[in-house]
Amino acid sequence: MTRLRYPIDHWARRAPSEEHLADYLRRADTYNLTKVRIFERLLGDDLAGKRVLDYGGGAGFMAVRCAERGAQVTLVDAEPNALETATLLAAKRGVADRIRTVCAEAFPSTLLGERFDTVILKDVIEHVPDDEALLRNLACCQNMGDQFLLCTHSTWSLNFLLEGTYKRWWCGEKNWLGWDPTHVRFYTPRSLRPLLGRAGYATRRWSGLYIIPYNILSWFLLGRRRIQLDALHKLDLWFGHLFPFNRLGWNVVVEAVRS
Numbered sequence: 001m002t003r004l005r006y007p008i009d010h011w012a013r014r015a016p017s018e019e020h021l022a023d024y025l026r027r028a029d030t031y032n033l034t035k036v037r038i039f040e041r042l043l044g045d046d047l048a049g050k051r052v053l054d055y056g057g058g059a060g061f062m063a064v065r066c067a068e069r070g071a072q073v074t075l076v077d078a079e080p081n082a083l084e085t086a087t088l089l090a091a092k093r094g095v096a097d098r099i100r101t102v103c104a105e106a107f108p109s110t111l112l113g114e115r116f117d118t119v120i121l122k123d124v125i126e127h128v129p130d131d132e133a134l135l136r137n138l139a140c141c142q143n144m145g146d147q148f149l150l151c152t153h154s155t156w157s158l159n160f161l162l163e164g165t166y167k168r169w170w171c172g173e174k175n176w177l178g179w180d181p182t183h184v185r186f187y188t189p190r191s192l193r194p195l196l197g198r199a200g201y202a203t204r205r206w207s208g209l210y211i212i213p214y215n216i217l218s219w220f221l222l223g224r225r226r227i228q229l230d231a232l233h234k235l236d237l238w239f240g241h242l243f244p245f246n247r248l249g250w251n252v253v254v255e256a257v258r259s
Contacts, residue, residue, distance in 0.1 A: 002129070003078065003105070003127065003128070003129065003182075004127070004181070004182035004184065005182065006079075006182060011023065011024050011027065011059065011082075012058055012059065012077075012079045012081070012082045013079055013081050013082070014081060014085075015081055015084075016081055016084040016085040016087075016088050018088075020085060021059075021085055021088050021089055021092070024059050024061075024085060024089075025061075025089075028061065030214065030230040030233050031209075031210060031214065031233070034209060034210075034233040034236050034237065035122075035151060035209055035251060035253070036061070036062065036065065037237065038207050038209060038236070038237070038240065038253050039062065039120070039122065039149060039151070039253065040065065042147075042149055042205070042207075042253070042255050043066065043069070043118065043149070045069065046069065046070060047066055047069040047070045047071035047118075048069075048070030048071075049070065050070070050071045050072070050117040050118060051071070051072050051074075051114075051115070051116045051117050051118075052066045052071040052072070052073045052074070052116060052117065052118045052119075052120065053073075053074050053076070053111070053116040053118070053119045053120065053138070053141060054066065054073055054074070054075045054076070054120045054122075055076045055119065055120065055121050055124060055134075055138065056076065056077055056078075056121065056122070056123075056124035056127070057075045057076070057077055057086070057120065057122065058077055058079070058082045058086070059082045059083075059085040059086050059089065060075055060082075060083075060085070060086025060087075060089050060090060060099065060101075061089070062120060062122055063075040063086060063090075063099055064086070064089050064090050064093050064095060064099065066118075066120075067090065067093075067095035067098040067099050068093060068095055070098075071098065071118075072098050072100075073098060073099045073100070074099075074100050074101075074102060074111070074114075074116070075099055075100070075101045075102070076101075076102045076103075076104055076108065076111070077101075077102075077103065077104075078103070078104065078105045079103075080103045083101040083102075083103055086099070086101060087099070087101060107133075107134060107137040111137075111141050112137065112140050112141065114141055115141060115142060115143055115146075116141050116142055116146065117142075117146055117147065118146065118147040118148070118149065119138050119141065119142060119146070119147070119148045119149070120149050121134075121138065121148070121149070121150045121151070122149070122150075122151045123151055123152065124152075125150065125152050125187075126152050126153055126177070126178075126183045126184065126185055126186060126187070127180075127182050127183060127184060128184070129184060131185075131195065132195060132198060132199060135195065135196065135198075135199035135200075135201070136198075136199045136200070138199070139199050139200035139201060139258055142258040143258060144257075144258050144259065145257055145258060146257065146258045147255065147256075147257060148196075148201050148255070148256040148257065148258065149253065149254070149255055149256075150192075150196075150253070150254045150256070151209075151251055151252070151253045151254070152186075152187050152192070152251065152252065153177075153178050153183070153186050153187065153250060153251060153252075154186065154187055154188055154189065154247075154248075154249065154250065154251065154252045155186050155187070155188055156188050156189060156190075156247060156248055157208075157210070157211075157248055157249055157250040158211070158212060158213060158216075158248070158250075159210060159213045159250040160186070160250065162213065162216075162219050163213070163219075164176060166219075187252075189206065189247045189252060192252070192254060196254070196256050200258060200259055201256035201257065201258060201259060202256060202257055202259040203254055203255075203256045204255050204256055204257055205241065205246075205254075205255040206241075206246040206247060206252060206253070206254055206255075207236075207240045207241045207246050207249070207252070207253040208236065208240040208241075208245045208246045208247065208248050208249025208251070208252060208253075209236050209240060209249040209250065209251040209252070209253060210236065210249055210250035210251055211235060211236055211239070211240060211245050211248055211249045211250075212232050212235060213232075213250070214228055214229050214230055214232045214233065215227065215228050215229070216229070216232075217229065236249070
């Protein structure tokens with residue numbers, strides 16, 4: 001099974017330019033910025049001297065944030081235009097000397113000889129045909145006790161219950177897997193823990209995101225009117241790290257360590 005690619009006009013494949021970069025940054029809505037804030041909580045404020053691998057990091061939003069905190073970042077992605085946009089963003093933020101980009105469809109064997117204090121796998125694993133092989137390769141790039149941060153979609157969520165049921169049973173999209181047509185699977189906290197364990201990681205902390213869908217009122221109105229309650233992101237930040245909410249988000253963020 002090969003990786004499903006975005007259409008040619010998707011932001012990840014558009015030619016890099018100042019206009020495209022501005023459009024890319026405008027996509028950082030409340031949902032995505034909340035996800036970044038949860039990641040930054042787990043990363044800590046000072047990354048000086050740390051080596052970070054942002055695998056599948058696209059146009060570099062997260063990689064640049066890490067570089068701004070002092071990290072030396074290796075950004076890997078399969079889309080060359082996305083990486084060129086990341087280089088442009090890094091230059092504008094004054095951290096071009098702290099970011100190295102690697103364009104690769106398969107896991108780059110050269111990384112296996114390196115070690116990273118933190119590996120970030122944000123919104124990637126649900127796109128990868130062989131998820132377990134990817135996790136094993138990432139584990140080979142870390143020493144015992146090193147940090148691993150993963151974010152992916154979960155079927156243990158109110159949004160999957162509401163929107164997923166509507167899409168799969170009312171619209172007839174039996175294989176619906178969220179808002180992105182390149183997803184190949186979804187997970188649950190119950191399936192993620194053993195998957196990470198087989199790769200050599202021990203889970204340490206969980207956080208839930210989009211616990212209550214920000215558009216939940218639209219569902220009560222049967223979609224006749226779109227209402228977005230962005231303030232609901234505060235519930236994610238306040239309670240998303242607490243059980244059971246940390247297992248019940250549309251996204252789950254997992255902090256693990258190399259064991």
